[in-house]
Amino acid sequence: MTNHDEAAALRPLTLAWVSRHLEADERIVGTEALHGGSTAEMRRLTIGTRDGGTRDLVLRSFVDPLSVEHAEDWLTREAGALALLTGTGVPAPGLVAADPTAAQGEYPSLLMTHLAGRTVLGDEGLETRVPLLARQLVAIHALRPAERPREYVALTTADTVVVPQGADAAVWAAAIDVVRRPAPPYEGRFLHRDFQPGNVLFDVSPSRPAGARITGVVDWAATSWGPADLDVAHCSTNLALLHGPAWGLRFAEAYEEAGGALAAAASERLYWWVRDALACSEEVRHVAQPWRKAGRTELTTRAVEQRLDAYVIALTDALG
Incomplete structure (x- = not known):
């Protein structure tokens, strides 16, 4: 639902900051909360234009205290990535303004253009969407920026893995x-670093799921430089948890069919893919919550843990 009292939805300093980045005679005429993000508050802002029409922007703000401490880094990186992606053909939002330290608003924020489309997390039409996801990721990895983003960071260690209850202890x-x-x-390749169905927008009709097309890729805050396998592994893990382990393995095949290159040795692929799956073990509850809010109510924390266990077994069977 759109809230037409913008002052009630945006705090005064943030409202003033956004207004300074609008065209002359433009004003905010409505706001709408966007759901699906797990670290930031997202709002679509409807802007009344001088000719009597409207256009949309998106405001991304970090309001949670645990996220605010990382906001400067994340928003600075995202702003840089969006600027770099302009004109590349990758369907990313356009950067309007960034306030990574909340110097001008109440919260660290980023203002960007709005992209058409929606995230699609259901099973129907998956056989069409997986090749589209793979082709889009190949295009992202093909970018060669004049200035590389920073090297990837992998925080998970052997000592931080959380083995799910009832998991196959020997496999884990x-x-x-x-x-x-x-x-x-x-x-090295240019990595999105959080490429997965929740960050990809589709134009798809419920009556024609086979006619789906990608309209946007969002959330570039973790952009990095590293192995293509790491991005592929991350999307594979998410597909496995959303749709079953076989779809995680299928994504890697689709990526190669689309022209992408992965590590030649099975042992090397296993390292990257297992690393991402084990990283997910530390935040299953965090991962599953936005999926349930998006309508996948059957994906309880326990259900996702069981799929993760099945996926780790599938990976070791396929590559171990």
Whole structure:
């Protein structure tokens, strides 16, 4: 529902900051909360234009105290990524303004253009969407920016993995041993670093799911430089948890079918893919919550844990 009392939806300093970045004679005429994000508050702002029409912007603000401490880094990186992506053909939002330290508003924020489309997390039409996701990721990895983003960061260690209750202990012990090894050598690529169905917008009709097309890729706050396998692994993990382990394995095949190059050795692929799956073990509750809010109510924390266990088993069977 749109809230036409913009002052009630935006705090005064933020309202003033946004207004300074509008065209002459433009004003905010409505706001709408956007759902699906897990770290930031997202609002669509409807802007009344001088010719009597409207256009939309998106305001991304970090309001949670735990997120605010990382906001400067995340928003600075996202602003840089959006500026870099302009004109590349990758369907990303356009940067309007950034206030990473809340110097001008109540919260660290970023203002960007609004992209048409919606996230699609259901099972129907998945056989069409997976190749589209793969082709889009290949296009992202093909970018060669004049200035590279910073090297990827992997926070999960063998000691921080959380083994799900009832999981196959022997399989998980072997998987944990995999990430104790040094990272394999790799050829660096431009990474989104959180490429997954929740960050991809589609134009798709419920009556024609096979006619889906991607209209946008959002949330570039973790943009990095690193192995293509890491981005592929992350999307694979999300697909496995949303739709079942077989779809996680299928995404890697679709990525190669689209022209993407992955690590040649199975042991190297296993390292990256297991690393991402084990990273998810630490935040299953955090991952599952926005999916349930988006309508996948069957994906309880326990259900997602069980799918994660099945996916780790599938990975070790396929690559171990």
